[in-house]
Amino acid sequence: GENVEQHPSTLSVQEGDSAVIKCTYSDSASNYFPWYKQELGKRPQLIIDIRSNVGEKKDQRIAVTLNKTAKHFSLHITETQPEDSAVYFCAANPSGTYKYIFGTGTRLKVLA
Amino acid sequence: GAVVSQHPSRVICKSGTSVKIECRSLDFQATTMFWYRQFPKQSLMLMATSNEGSKATYEQGVEKDKFLINHASLTLSTLTVTSAHPEDSSFYICSAVSLEGNTIYFGEGSWLTVV
Numbered sequence: 001g002e003n004v005e006q007h008p009s010t011l012s013v014q015e016g017d018s019a020v021i022k023c024t025y026s027d028s029a030s031n032y033f034p035w036y037k038q039e040l041g042k043r044p045q046l047i048i049d050i051r052s053n054v055g056e057k058k059d060q061r062i063a064v065t066l067n068k069t070a071k072h073f074s075l076h077i078t079e080t081q082p083e084d085s086a087v088y089f090c091a092a093n094p095s096g097t098y099k100y101i102f103g104t105g106t107r108l109k110v111l112a
Numbered sequence: 113g114a115v116v117s118q119h120p121s122r123v124i125c126k127s128g129t130s131v132k133i134e135c136r137s138l139d140f141q142a143t144t145m146f147w148y149r150q151f152p153k154q155s156l157m158l159m160a161t162s163n164e165g166s167k168a169t170y171e172q173g174v175e176k177d178k179f180l181i182n183h184a185s186l187t188l189s190t191l192t193v194t195s196a197h198p199e200d201s202s203f204y205i206c207s208a209v210s211l212e213g214n215t216i217y218f219g220e221g222s223w224l225t226v227v
Contacts, residue, residue, distance in 0.1 A: 043205060043218040044156070089155060098144055098209045098216060102156045 002027040004092050006103030013080050014111050021106045023090035024072040032093035033073045034100070035064060037086045044089060048075070080110045115139055116208045118219035125226055130194045133222045135206030141186035142208035147179075150203040150221075162189040162206075196226040 003026040013019045025033075031052040036044035050057045050064045050073065057064050061080075066073040077084055090103040115138040125131045135145055143164045148156040160181050161169040168181035180192040189208075193200055205221040 041203070041221070041223070043220050099146065099158060099161065100156075100207070100216065101158065102148075104155045 002030055002092050002094050002099075002101040004090060004101050004103040006090050006106060008106060009104065010107045010109070012109045012111060015080060015082060017080055019075075019077045019080050019084070019108055019110075021075045021088055021090070021108070022072060023074070023092075023103045024070075025092040025101075026071065027092065027094050028068075028071060029095040030092040031095045033064070033066060034091050034093070035062075035075050036089045036091065036102075038089060038105075039086050047088075077108075080108075082110050082112050084108060085110045116142075116206065116217045116219040118204075118206055118222050120222060121220060122223045123225070125196055125224070127197055127226055128195055130192055131196055131224060132190055132192045133204055133206075133224070135189045135191070135208065135219050137187045137208045137210070137217070140208075140210045140212065142189075142210065143186060144209045145183060145189040146207045146216075147181060147189075147191050148205045148207070150205060152203075156205060159191075164189075193224065196224070198226045200224065201226045 006023045034049035035047050037047045038044040048059050048062050048064050050066050061078045063076040088106045091100040117136045119134045145162040147159045149159050150156045158171050159174045162181045162183040164183045170176045183189040203221050206219040207216050
């Protein structure tokens with residue numbers, strides 16, 4: 001089955017700097033890769049996603065890149081703000097299913 | 113956007129008792145729902161896939177007799193934790209698939225504390 005690894009587990013950046021979180025997946029058949037932001041005790045919120053036929057997607061300060069050959073994808077947050085502080089999860093969706101296999105999470109702290 | 117509601121949001125139960133958590137899709141029909149468990153400071157772990165009108169599919173290592181899943185209608189799936197133990201204390205989250213939008217929506221989650 002699919003296995004998703006995520007790094008780093010914690011990340012501290014100064015406000016205004018960029019943050020990058022990386023994930024690798026094992027199932028080459030996975031074709032959809034969402035990123036979620038989760039605040040303590042709340043449901044995950046989808047912040048950006050990318051499909052396997054696209055290499056990069058950007059939405060304001062957030063971007064995701066996908067390297068299908070290497071089976072890894074990354075989340076890039078630019079001009080970080082304190083409200084970006086949260087836990088971020090990547091996920092992979094094996095083709096033909098609606099299952100999401102989540103990474104282990106990254107706790108991002110943006111220091112004011 | 114589509115809404116998925118979970119109830120209760122918090123529940124405390126005594127060890128050995130059973131507790132039921134409901135997951136409802138409020139404005140769309142969901143033939144498939146998923147149940148996840150999240151321990152503190154850990155990731156979301158898929159427990160099972162709930163299919164309307166048929167038996168749930170459980171992930172490896174998840175006891176189907178302990179975590180009973182029923183998906184009797186297109187808008188409701190329930191997770192019953194039977195004979196709960198303190199180690200079952202966790203945050204349980206469901207998600208539902210909206211076929212129209214080919215999108216998954218998460219419920220608000222349910223905190224279970226077994227004392």
